[in-house]
Structures are given as C-alpha cells and as structure tokens.
Amino acid sequence: MIPAAFEYHRPKDMAGVLAVLVEHGDEARVLAGGHSLIPMMKLRMADVPHLIDLQDVDGLSGITVDGGRIRIGAMTTQSDIIGHAALAEAAPIMREASLQIADPQVRYMGTVGGNVANGDPGNDMPGLMQCLDATFILVGPDGEREVQARDFYEAAYMTDREDDEVLVAVAFDAPSGGYAYEKQKRKIGDYATAAAAVLLVKDGDTCSSASIAMTNLSDTPVWSEAAGDALVGTSVDAAAIDAAVAAMLGDIDPTQDNRGPIEFKRHAAAMILRRAIARAWDRA
Amino acid sequence: MNKELSRQERADALGGMGCKRKRVEDARFTQGKGNYVDDIKLPGMLFGDFVRSPYAHARIKSINTDAAMALDGVVAVLTAADLAPLGLHWMPTLAGDKQMVLADGKVLFQGQEVAYVVAKDRYIAADAVELVEVEYEELEVIIDPFASLKSDVVLREDLVAEDGSLPDGAHGPRKHHNHIFTWEVGDKETTEQVIGEAEVVAEDMFYYHRTHPCPLETCGCVASMDKVNGKLTLYGTFQAPHAIRTVVSLISGIEEHNIRVISPDIGGGFGNKVGAYPGYVCSVVASIVTGVPVKWVEDRMENLMTTAFARDYWMKGKIAATKEGKITGLWCHTTADHGGFDACADPTKFPAGFMNICTGSYDIPVAYLAVDGVYTNKAPGGVSYRCSFRVTEAVYFIERMIEVLAIELNMDPAELRRINFIKKEQFPYQSALGWEYDSGDYHTAWDKALEAVDYKGLRAEQAQRVEDFKAGKTRSLMGIGLTFFTEIVGAGPVKNCDILGLGMFDSCEIRIHPTGSAIARLGTISQGQGHATTFAQILATEIGLPADSITIEEGDTDTAPYGLGTYGSRSTPVAGAATAMAGRKIRAKAQMIAAYLLEVHDDDVEFDVDRFVVKGAPEKFKTMKEIAFAAYNQAIPGIEPGLEAVSYYDPPNMTYPFGAYVCVMDIDVDTGVTDIRRFYALDDCGTRINPMIIEGQIHGGLTEALAVALGQEIAYDDMGNVKTGTLMDFFLPTAWEVPNYETDHTVTPSPHHPIGAKGVGESPHVGGVPCFSNAVNDAFKAFGLRHTHMPHDHWRIWQTANKLGLHG
Numbered sequence A: 001m002i003p004a005a006f007e008y009h010r011p012k013d014m015a016g017v018l019a020v021l022v023e024h025g026d027e028a029r030v031l032a033g034g035h036s037l038i039p040m041m042k043l044r045m046a047d048v049p050h051l052i053d054l055q056d057v058d059g060l061s062g063i064t065v066d067g068g069r070i071r072i073g074a075m076t077t078q079s080d081i082i083g084h085a086a087l088a089e090a091a092p093i094m095r096e097a098s099l100q101i102a103d104p105q106v107r108y109m110g111t112v113g114g115n116v117a118n119g120d121p122g123n124d125m126p127g128l129m130q131c132l133d134a135t136f137i138l139v140g141p142d143g144e145r146e147v148q149a150r151d152f153y154e155a156a157y158m159t160d161r162e163d164d165e166v167l168v169a170v171a172f173d174a175p176s177g178g179y180a181y182e183k184q185k186r187k188i189g190d191y192a193t194a195a196a197a198v199l200l201v202k203d204g205d206t207c208s209s210a211s212i213a214m215t216n217l218s219d220t221p222v223w224s225e226a227a228g229d230a231l232v233g234t235s236v237d238a239a240a241i242d243a244a245v246a247a248m249l250g251d252i253d254p255t256q257d258n259r260g261p262i263e264f265k266r267h268a269a270a271m272i273l274r275r276a277i278a279r280a281w282d283r284a
Numbered sequence B: 001m002n003k004e005l006s007r008q009e010r011a012d013a014l015g016g017m018g019c020k021r022k023r024v025e026d027a028r029f030t031q032g033k034g035n036y037v038d039d040i041k042l043p044g045m046l047f048g049d050f051v052r053s054p055y056a057h058a059r060i061k062s063i064n065t066d067a068a069m070a071l072d073g074v075v076a077v078l079t080a081a082d083l084a085p086l087g088l089h090w091m092p093t094l095a096g097d098k099q100m101v102l103a104d105g106k107v108l109f110q111g112q113e114v115a116y117v118v119a120k121d122r123y124i125a126a127d128a129v130e131l132v133e134v135e136y137e138e139l140e141v142i143i144d145p146f147a148s149l150k151s152d153v154v155l156r157e158d159l160v161a162e163d164g165s166l167p168d169g170a171h172g173p174r175k176h177h178n179h180i181f182t183w184e185v186g187d188k189e190t191t192e193q194v195i196g197e198a199e200v201v202a203e204d205m206f207y208y209h210r211t212h213p214c215p216l217e218t219c220g221c222v223a224s225m226d227k228v229n230g231k232l233t234l235y236g237t238f239q240a241p242h243a244i245r246t247v248v249s250l251i252s253g254i255e256e257h258n259i260r261v262i263s264p265d266i267g268g269g270f271g272n273k274v275g276a277y278p279g280y281v282c283s284v285v286a287s288i289v290t291g292v293p294v295k296w297v298e299d300r301m302e303n304l305m306t307t308a309f310a311r312d313y314w315m316k317g318k319i320a321a322t323k324e325g326k327i328t329g330l331w332c333h334t335t336a337d338h339g340g341f342d343a344c345a346d347p348t349k350f351p352a353g354f355m356n357i358c359t360g361s362y363d364i365p366v367a368y369l370a371v372d373g374v375y376t377n378k379a380p381g382g383v384s385y386r387c388s389f390r391v392t393e394a395v396y397f398i399e400r401m402i403e404v405l406a407i408e409l410n411m412d413p414a415e416l417r418r419i420n421f422i423k424k425e426q427f428p429y430q431s432a433l434g435w436e437y438d439s440g441d442y443h444t445a446w447d448k449a450l451e452a453v454d455y456k457g458l459r460a461e462q463a464q465r466v467e468d469f470k471a472g473k474t475r476s477l478m479g480i481g482l483t484f485f486t487e488i489v490g491a492g493p494v495k496n497c498d499i500l501g502l503g504m505f506d507s508c509e510i511r512i513h514p515t516g517s518a519i520a521r522l523g524t525i526s527q528g529q530g531h532a533t534t535f536a537q538i539l540a541t542e543i544g545l546p547a548d549s550i551t552i553e554e555g556d557t558d559t560a561p562y563g564l565g566t567y568g569s570r571s572t573p574v575a576g577a578a579t580a581m582a583g584r585k586i587r588a589k590a591q592m593i594a595a596y597l598l599e600v601h602d603d604d605v606e607f608d609v610d611r612f613v614v615k616g617a618p619e620k621f622k623t624m625k626e627i628a629f630a631a632y633n634q635a636i637p638g639i640e641p642g643l644e645a646v647s648y649y650d651p652p653n654m655t656y657p658f659g660a661y662v663c664v665m666d667i668d669v670d671t672g673v674t675d676i677r678r679f680y681a682l683d684d685c686g687t688r689i690n691p692m693i694i695e696g697q698i699h700g701g702l703t704e705a706l707a708v709a710l711g712q713e714i715a716y717d718d719m720g721n722v723k724t725g726t727l728m729d730f731f732l733p734t735a736w737e738v739p740n741y742e743t744d745h746t747v748t749p750s751p752h753h754p755i756g757a758k759g760v761g762e763s764p765h766v767g768g769v770p771c772f773s774n775a776v777n778d779a780f781k782a783f784g785l786r787h788t789h790m791p792h793d794h795w796r797i798w799q800t801a802n803k804l805g806l807h808g
C-alpha cells in the first residue's frame, strides 16, 4: 500500500496548475481531497508521477446562492455542503445526498470537484448532478468552457474532461418541488448498492416535471429521462410508478460484484427508486 | 491515628476481584501512547517487503532479481534458493504440516510469498517489489474442497512419494493426494443405528464460511541479530512469545538462551497472531545476513489475503429425537478447507480443535464426529478467531441443528432446548464425545433470559407480523434468534494438550518489593484484554496488597516465566490460576513471617483481607505491607529473606463457560436489510473478576459475531482471486452498525479452578454468531425456510426471500 514515487506540486494559482498540466500531460494529475486518488495510488492502480495539490489555489471553494442559481466551487468539501444553511434551504437534496456519502472523516476531505471529476460509477455526486441538470465549469490552457453533467460521463473513469483541464465549479438552478436521495449500502462508508436521486414538481395533483438519476448501476451515472417522463402528467399513482421503475430498469446495466448478483441489484434499484419517488412526491 | 477501617472498606481499598476497576492500560491507549511493533525503531534498521503471487496456483519458472537489486537502496532480495542452503525455505506449521517460507517451485494461493526484498526504507522496498520479475505457469485452480478430493490435480507434490503412494500425514493416513487427515471421535456404529431407528431425524448441511480475524494492527516484527554477543532479539505481534522463541530456536539452531522474543503492545489478535509467518522467518534471516535490524509489517491487504483465516467448515449433520423431542443421537461429518498448507492452530492431538464439543449444552447419549481436512488453493490458517479451537464452528453447528430439529418436530426451539439441557445435578458431566463439563446451571440461565426478553410476547408479536405480511400490510419480517452455548476454554491439561510438543500449562512469577508493592510476570500476553488490570485484581485479593501497587508484565521471554500465550480464552483459566496459586505461595510464607512477628504459632494466625491476624484477637495483626518489609529486612530464624513465588499451573480440566442469548431482528424482505432491534446476552463465566472488563469483552465479541454472521467473509472467485481484500468489501462493523447490547449474568464457578473463573473473552463471539444467524433463519421459518447459509448480507437475504417466493 505504498505508492510509487511522485513529484509533489503545490501551485498558488490556476496558471501554475495549468503550467504543470501542460508540461507533463497525462503524467500529471490534480489532487483535491485525495480520498479517491490516494487509495488508487497506494494500490498502484493509478500512476501519477506529478501530483498537483489544489489546496493553495484561490477561488476554488465556496458556495454561492444567487437568485435561483447555485454555484459550488470544486474544492468545496462534502462537509461544507452539509453545513451550509443557504444551500440546504435552496437545494436540500444536496445535503440529504452528502450525508449519505462515506463517513464524516471522508466528508471533511472529499470535495465536490473530486467527486464529480473522478468518474467512478460509485460516486454519488455525478448522478445527483445529472438529476439537477448541473453545468460543470472547466478551465484549460484555452480558457473556460462549460459542459452539462448529463453529457460529461463516457465510461468508468472516462469523462469529457481533457487531461489538461481543471474543473473549477458546478452550477445548477435551485430545484423546486419535492426531492429525495435514497441509497442502499452495506455499511457506513460504503458506496451504493443502488441509489436514486429524484426531483418532482407537483402541480395540483399532477406531476409537472420529474428528474431521476441512478448511481452505481452502470459504468456511468444513469439519468433516466424515460423514468422521469413516465411520471410527468400523472398523479404518481401505482401504475405511473411501475412505469417509471420499468423505464429506469431499461436504462441501467449493473454488473455482479460483492454487493450482489445482477438480479438483486435490479431489484434493489427498483425498491430504492420506489422509495425515493414516494418520499419526493410526499415532499412535493 | 487513622480511624479503624471496616473489613469491607479494607477490601474495597484493595481493588481486588469483583470490582469494576478501570483499565490501567487505557491511559496510554487512549492517548496514542501505546508501543506497537511498528513504533519500534532501531538504529540502521532495514525494511522487508514481499513479492507475492498474483496467481492461486502456478509453477514458478524463473525469478529475476537483477532489476530490483540494481535499485538504489536495495540491500538484498531473498528467494527460496537463498533459504534452501539454510534449510529455511520451508518451515513447520503448528499443525504438523510444513509450509513454504518463500515459493519453492510453485505457489498454492494468491498472495503467497515469492521473494523477500530488503531495503533501506519501506518506500524503496515497495518499489523494488515491483521490479522483481517472476515468470509463472498457471495451473488449474481448486477452490472447492469437495472438488479437490476428486481432482487429479496434485496440490502438494511434496506430500506424494516417488512411487505415487501417499505417506501418512501428521494425523494419520491420507485418502487422496489433496486430503490432509480424517479425525474421528465417538461411536459411529451406535450413532448411525440410533439415527436409523429414530422416530424423528433432522438433517442438513451448514456452511460456516471462511472469514478472517482482522485485528486493527496487522502482523509484523523487527528482528535484530547482534553479531557481537550472538543474541537475536525478535519483537513481534506474537500471541505466544515463548512458543515463538522455542520454534525459532528449533528451526534456526540458535540456542534458546540467545533468543529474546518480545511482544510489545498488540493491537488485537483474535487468533491471527498465534501462528508463525514467513515474514518472521525472512526478517530473522535478513537480520542475520545483514547484521542490522530488519522490520517487516504487513499492510491490510496482505493481512486479509495471506495471514491466518478462520472457519471454512462444511458441516453435515443428522440429529435423532423421540416424537416428544428428546434427543437420542447426533452425527456430524465436516469437510474442512485448510487451504494450501495445514497451518491450523490447534493442540496437536486435536486436528479439528475442540469441534467435539458439538453436542453443545444438551444431554445427548450417543454421538459421532468425523472431520476431513482438505487442501485447496486458498491461504493457509484455520485459527480460532475469538474462540477456543473450532468451538464457534461446533456451537454454530449444534445451535443450527437444534433449530432444524425444532422445525422437524414442529416444536418451539426454546422448549426443545430446555427439555434437552444437561441438568444441574448431572455435573460434572461426561459428554458422548469425550469431555467432562465442569459445572453448569443451564435451566436457570435459560429461564432468566427468556423472561428478560418476554419470549412469549415476542413470539406473539412475530405471529402477528407474519399475518400482516401475508395480508400485504408490511414488507418486514421479524426474526427471534435463540442460542444456548457451552464453550470449552482454557487449554489445557498437559496430558492431552500440547502445541508442537509444548505443554499448554501457564505461569506466574511474583516478586513483592520491600515497601509492599509488587511485580508479577506471566506467560500470557494481552492484546487488549486488560490483563494488567485483571491479574492485579486477582493478586490483590489473594495477597492483600492494593491492585494499584501491583505491576503486571507480560511478553518478554527474557523476564517472563515460560507460558503458552493468550488465545482460546486461556489466560484467566490457566495463567489466572497460576497467578492465584503463586499468590497463595506468597501468602503461605507471609503467614510464617506474621506468626513470627506476632510471636504466635503459624497456625494461630489467619489471613484477613490485607493482613494476618491472631485468631480470636483481630486487634493483633500485621499488614501485608509490614510483612513485606520484614521479609526483606528482618532476620527471621529458619526463613530465607525475600518474598517471591512462581507457579506453573497445569489445569486439571478445561473450563466450560456458557450463556443464553436472544436476538430480535427486523428484516426488509425487499432489500435484504437487517435491523437488530434487541440483543440480550446472559453470560456465565463463573467467578467474575472485573464486571466492567467482562462487559467490554462481551460488547466486542458480539460485534465481531455480528460482523461474521451478517457479512464478513474472505471470498474467492473461481480463479482463486480474493474478492474481499480491503475493508471496503471485508465487513468491519462501526458504531453505526452495532446495536445496543443488554448484558446479564449468572454465576456458576468452576469447581476445579482456584478462583472459580472460566474465561469470557470469546463467549460472546461463539454464542453471538449462531444467535444472529438463527434470527435471520427464524424470520423466514413461517415461509418454509429450514436453513440458509451465512453470511447474511443484503443480497443473500434477498435471495433467500426470493427463493421462497416472497417477491411476488
């Protein structure tokens, strides 16, 4: 459990970060909270000759809630999210989900940026970001660009981010309506066996908008448009929920691992989604 | 003058047996001031690290160490070829088998030690490990012990003679090249006859899955050979430091007086630190070769994948009874998966440990047990993880067997237990499989437990839940787990208990200092059990000096008397007895001194808490403190100066702690998630030395039981890859997963132990595992389930429910 030797860089600004990234290409990687990257390096599954610590780079952390728009700096920790009153008010699903990530010690270190940039299908934030239709803001040698969370994930650990780009923030509109983040895990500190992020807007007795994303049930997060569509225009009755669950099951592609065989995961995914929909609808 | 203290006040001031003395160890542990192996830093110390096999079964075609040797800071790379001239490429195991220290031509499990790199620091060592080039030729992998016994693939060529015949193993004839031993106890013929003619027979197969003790601190050592004085000092995570010294002497040829083994603070053992590992041997060799100290400390993955596992028993059972539920016979055949080498830690004459305690707490007239040990491509081990030798397997077996019999009889399992318990007046009780149970009062304990949890009320609630479930009102089922266990601990009488020929007595040596304080040294070694606290309490009561004035020291073979160490709940039953006996020798001499000082005959003084008093004249006395001073500083005719004693205690019998546990669990049928609503644990460990430490031990043991029952396993895929090599997948419960435990007790002292104590550290684990498992099984009983295997993690529970058709 000892990583291979590496060079440690600790630049003071983004220009310094980008300079090292450009110079060393895929030999260099940024380090945020280190709670995904360092274990990978210790297992020698990630070889990072040049490690660039983002800790001293100004302007990367902090949460702003401005009108209906929320922006969270990449270096904001999961613990910061849990403790932020205005965010909890504007987007309570962020707090509900963050409380289900890992354990308090990991949450003091783990960042939003690291969680969404990592590309591990087990991470909870990517699915949540897709549910919220968040925008990721990236900076590279050619300047800033934006990409939608729903377009960001390509495969496990493969994202739209270029090797020389840094994610600086995520931004999304404060969601309205009911919400739920439901996660089944084996123990505290575990990644999801199945997790569902659900946002529902209620108009009278009818669901006027629905967004549903699932975590750790494919090699990328799964935003199931069809599942959401199945609820829109309904009273979220049993038939609609059945249809949403069926649609979601059509979109996921879980694999067998220590959390269980595929049939179980599909069953768990269905249960978790049912519960998330029920809770979100209740709150809508 | 101080006011006269009452007798009780004087006793209280001692902090002796029965009081909740705070653990003296905690001051350093809670401040991070413990001194563990990895805290030991010696000048010039080098670091060792292993090249390990990625394959579970492969021939080694070549090993090239050139690139590793070329790395700056690498001092040596050892392979089997380097150890062979010393005869150290293999080492004896505790089970009479031998094990490769470094791969000798082939590897038999994933993670097996192939080469040992020695470097200036552990970072360089880790880099060098990557540079050693090993060419493997993969061989067919055997993971299943039943398949192994039928396979043409020979796992251990070294155990097949040139002519293809199979020489006997350490435990007699072998039936197949992958077979290790057959061990039989009891009366096969009569048992099978009884079962054949019985009114009711229940039969099932119970798999007790492979798991691992996983102490927080992994295994490690620092070997330091002083070439000037020829002394080897070996610091290590050893649960049995003296046994390690003797074994090191036997295999290295270094005389025992030139070897000093030191177990510093140990961060949990649970059986994992009983055996000898290649890391120890390689570090010793490396230190001898280089002349400087060499440290080796495993990482978590190495610990989980390679150092001793626990369990992996397939137990097939049959139990016979009358229609009324009176048990008439028990039959068990176990297939024991020992991995690539038989490195089980059991007393020599017991290749399956004390598995023959499997008649449990019941009066079973006839029984038969056979165990077949089998080689497979898994890591070696087979240690007693928080239990006496294979006792958790035995108790799991009988407590599941009883539940299955209750189903067969359509009888309440609590009642079935009650009518079969060994009765109080039957003790000492001779069991059908050869043990003499020392004492017990099972009915009293059982009634107390069932009443405490309102057993009838629970069953009524459960029946209602089943109704509601069937009516679609709930998706949650309720399980009531029952267990009544009898352990066998305190190995053991030298006449039948030895490990590698070393008798399993234990020892205590006491020195009283002139001013009335003392040091006592024992042959055991605490790994967190609190020996420094409890042994001082035993002595305080025995010799009348305050526990706070008594230092307890263990773990240094140069100073401690010889003993066989700490595991199998043997410390209190054996070393605790030695402590009391040594204390009594001190007291006997103190009595003579007191009599002299009080100018009366020896027989005219008697011990009274902290002093000797003249019989009938308690105002005439000498305190133990005064006596201690006189022992050193006053010329007493006919009595040597000094106040010391040593006792080696060979126990006349094992001790048999018992207990009654009840678990109430709710199960989400759709997700397989379990919720332990209540856990009640009544333990009877005989005389209670420190109730607070007992409670702590029970909480710890129950938590490890919960882990094992609900998810903790070492799992392999078909290629022999370990699937659970990190704590992400290997379940260690945290405060979050652990329920609130209710503890309770009865007290039935051991009649043969000097203070009546029986040992408690492992009871909760032994009793807890079947209790949690019975709760899961019980929840599904109303839907036709007889038995489902552990570990009861979410997906397996879901699968059980699914097979029963509970998902619509």
Ligand SMILES: Cc1cc2nc3c(=O)[nH]c(=O)nc-3n(C[C@H](O)[C@H](O)[C@H](O)COP(=O)(O)OP(=O)(O)OC[C@H]3O[C@@H](n4cnc5c(N)ncnc54)[C@H](O)[C@@H]3O)c2cc1C
Pocket (backbone or CB within 6 Å): A029, A030, A031, A032, A033, A034, A035, A036, A037, A038, A039, A074, A075, A100, A101, A102, A103, A106, A109, A110, A111, A112, A113, A114, A115, A117, A118, A122, A123, A124, A125, A165, A166, A167, A168, A189, A190, A191, A192
């Ligand atoms: C025991 C344990 C349990 C866990 N359980 C969960 C869980 O249940 N759910 C969950 O979601 N996560 C879990 N995690 C992961 C944890 O939340 C991580 O902290 C998170 O995934 C990564 O964040 P980080 O800040 O630590 O990133 P790092 O580990 O520092 O980085 C992760 C990756 O992202 C890249 N990266 C980081 N920041 C940026 C950036 N700004 N721009 C571009 N690339 C970047 C790094 O180069 C690296 O490749 C767990 C971790 C542990 C150790």
